[in-house]
Amino acid sequence: MSDKPIALKVFRFDPAIDRAPRYENYQVPWREGLLLLCALEYVRDHLDETLAFRDYCCGCSWCSSCVMTVDGKGIRTCSRPLYPGESLVVEPMRGFPVIKDLAVDFGVTVATPEGTYRKMEGTIIRKEKRS
Numbered sequence: 001m002s003d004k005p006i007a008l009k010v011f012r013f014d015p016a017i018d019r020a021p022r023y024e025n026y027q028v029p030w031r032e033g034l035l036l037l038c039a040l041e042y043v044r045d046h047l048d049e050t051l052a053f054r055d056y057c058c059g060c061s062w063c064s065s066c067v068m069t070v071d072g073k074g075i076r077t078c079s080r081p082l083y084p085g086e087s088l089v090v091e092p093m094r095g096f097p098v099i100k101d102l103a104v105d106f107g108v109t110v111a112t113p114e115g116t117y118r119k120m121e122g123t124i125i126r127k128e129k130r131s
């Protein structure tokens with residue numbers, strides 16, 4: 001199997017200092033079992049310590065704290081496997097205020113194209129799915 005790196009185009013924005021969002025490109029070495037949230041940890045730990053995102057909470061697709069918009073769709077990044085040579089655009093979850101980069105404020109109820117999300121006991125759960 002190929003060991004081509006993963007190419008991530010990542011949304012960057014700090015509302016406290018930036019006038020407008022931008023995108024940064026990162027290359028992450030692929031390995032068997034690599035998940036998207038692990039790839040973001042690699043970026044933060046090895047390439048750019050300023051990247052902000054919500055790290056693992058449950059790590060098992062339950063709490064939804066790791067949801068982000070990936071290639072235009074809202075997904076749980078802790079359960080998204082990566083494949084050699086993949087290229088992905090990673091953005092904050094749509095509809096939520098950006099705190100910094102990929103970290104958003106989930107303290108509200110928001111309707112998105114992927115469904116309605118609401119805060120409940122510190123976690124975010126999907127309330128309903130739109131047709």
Ligand code: FES
Pocket residue numbers: 055056057058059060061062063064065066067076077078079
């Ligand atoms: S960390 Fe809980 S669903 Fe991803």
